[in-house]
Amino acid sequence: MEDILADIDTSALVGKVVFLAVVVGVALLVQRIVSHGLRRALDAAGVPKASIFVNVVRAVIWAFALLAALEPVFGVQPTAFVAALGVTSVVISLGLQDTVSNIVAGLGLMMGRVVRPGDQVTISGFTGEVVDVTWRSTMVRDRGGKVEVIPNSVLNKTALMRETDWSVTNCPVEFYVEPGCDLDAVAREVRGLARKACGAALDPNFTTEVLFDGLGPMGVHGTAHLHLVAGSNYSGQADALVRAMSRAPWIARPAVAAAGAASATAAATHPTERQ
Incomplete structure (x- = not known):
């Protein structure tokens, strides 16, 4: 050991x-x-x-730093190292082809402004906000906080739909109203019930829309469009509103609906009885 230490040039x-x-x-x-x-x-x-742009620049800087330290520190000629790296690059590229594909696809997506951090998108049925585009993947976070990690190469080949803030915050709650009710009064009451049931979970940038779009055996079909803030439990808020509306006198009841359906069937079958 002493001989080995003696051979080392300390300076x-x-x-x-x-x-x-x-x-x-x-x-x-x-x-x-x-x-x-x-x-x-x-x-x-x-x-x-x-982050993909910054990461590429960082990689270039550290590559030059490595080349600068090769000969003085490790005694390796930079040209020889680059030549050896060129010989092995084919083997490395085969093993890293997915990574290279993701990097190229990520740069293409960003430079082409296909996706940008902050965009509201729907990709393969998943809707949320683009959080970041990294070396390998694009991260999309939904309103509930769930993050979907999508490889850039996959995203580059997948149909993407841009969403608005209205559609991203929307939590639709369907219901039926008994025939003959004042729909304007029902809409006002539904909005009031939504404020009481959901409270701070409602997004202050939007109002609760109540739309009626059809008639059926159950009565008048309506939809309340709740707009919820990020992090809200959509199913929980929808459940709270449904519980609140279930006690309203204008909600179509199964027994009433069944009787109405039976009357409609009888009238259609025996039209002469109404004359």
Whole structure:
């Protein structure tokens, strides 16, 4: 052990460690400055911000830092290293083809402004807000907080539908009203019940719409469109409104609906009896 330690040039080792530390420090400083400048440049150019741009720049900076430290610290010629890397790049690309595909697809999606952080989208039935576009994937978060991670290469080949804030916050609750009721009064009461039942879960930017769009054996079909804030339990708020409406006198009752359906059937079968 003493012979091995004696063969080590302490001053050379210290010099290499210091050089490596300086390279790492400079790379960290350059990374911070360039990342900050890139974000400001993206804002000025109107290009959507996403971590994929910053990550690509960081990778380039650290690649140059590695090349700068190869010969002084490790005694490896940068040209030889690049040549060796070129020989093995085919093998590496085969193993990383999915990663490369995701990176290229992510850059294409961002540069083409197909998706941007903050967009409200529906992808393969999942609706939410685009949170970020990373090296490999795009993250979409729904109003309940669930995050869907979609590979960029998959998203690049999948139909995407942009949503509005109205549609994203919408929680429809269907109901039936007995025939002959004052629908305007029913709508006002439903809105009042929604305010009491849902309270702070309602989005203050939207009003609760109550629309009537059909007639049937159960009565007049209506839909209350609740608009809920992010993080709300949609099924829980819908349940609260249904419980509140179930006690209203204008809600179509099964027995009344059955009698109405039977009367309608009899009238259609024996039209002469009405004359």
